[in-house]
Amino acid sequence: MLAIGLLFVYLCFFSFVLGFMPVEWEQRPTLGTAFDDGPLVKKEKQNFFVMLRKLAIVNKPICAGALRRRIAKDLAVARVTMVPEEFILLKEVMIGVFIFIALPSVTPDTMMGMFAFAFVFGYMGPEYWLKGKIKKIKSVMVKELPDAIDLLGLCVNAGLDFMLALKWVVEKSPPSVMIDELNIVLQEINVGKTRREAIKDLALRYELPDLSTFARTLIQADKMGTSVTEALNILSEDMRLARYRRGEQLALKAPLKMLIPLLVFIFPVVGILVAGPILLDFVENNPFKNMTGGK
Secondary structure: OHHHHHHHHHHHHHHHHHOOOOOOOOOOOOOOOOOOOOHHHHHHHHHHHHHHHHHHHHHOOOOOOHHHHHHHHHHHHHOOOOOHHHHHHHHHHHHHHHHHHHHHHOOOOOHHHHHHHHHHHHHHHHHHHHHHHHHHHHHHHHHHHHHHHHHHHHHHHOOOOHHHHHHHHHHHOOOOHHHHHHHHHHHHHHOOOOHHHHHHHHHHHHOOHHHHHHHHHHHHHHHHOOOHHHHHHHHHHHHHHHHHHHHHHHHHHHHHHHHHHHHHHHHHHHHHHHHHHHHHHHHHOOOHHHHOOOO
8 A cells, every 4th residue: 555655646747747747739731711710809919919018118218228129129139029018018917916815815924925926927938938939039040040041052052142042942941940031131231331240240139149140250251351151161060060069968968858857757666666565564564573573
């Protein structure tokens, strides 16, 4: 019975921990607009977002200056269709939800602590969610950047100039985070921004070392009048080598990351299976009973 009880406790703890792990559902293709929302549903969603935008206007005095610029930049990088006032409104709603959940258990002694807890978690929850989306998009960009540089190098080696090569890569490549950013760079150049400024803004928007190296190389080649083909070839080799080293680094970190689930989930089960029968046999046939005269 003791082994069964320990196993039940372990399964409960494992299920509790498993509940906090994010699960990504399989994305199945849809048949055109067969599964699109109807016009009434779309109208209701549009009216709901319009109401939220009107309600978020009250946060305009709060969200100004450096705070507004920082939130707007994070929302743009995370590809979240919100304005900074709506993001502040989301934080306020989360604070209200936490206060509503904690309200039944609030006593006069714990009121200040509960409100502080709700304020901190309600305010920081959307921030962590936004930072997580930014981190995910940046990791995707780091993975896709070497392939995009290879395509640009191949097009330039084939005889195209940089702008035509950039246009060909944007038009012929499948949609992705890196291709969307290159498309934004191409559109900015087409509306009058210089190539140096557009590429520099791309690097400043994401603040990635690999992307900064890519922008710096192209800007230096443009300033010095050197061949873009040679710069892209050297840059492509460096990016491939950097990605290989990152893979080696992740492979070396894997044993350390496996150590925690090994200690938490596997060793307790082995201990129950090995020590459980021995403990049960010791409880039922205690050898110390004969030594003490059965007392």
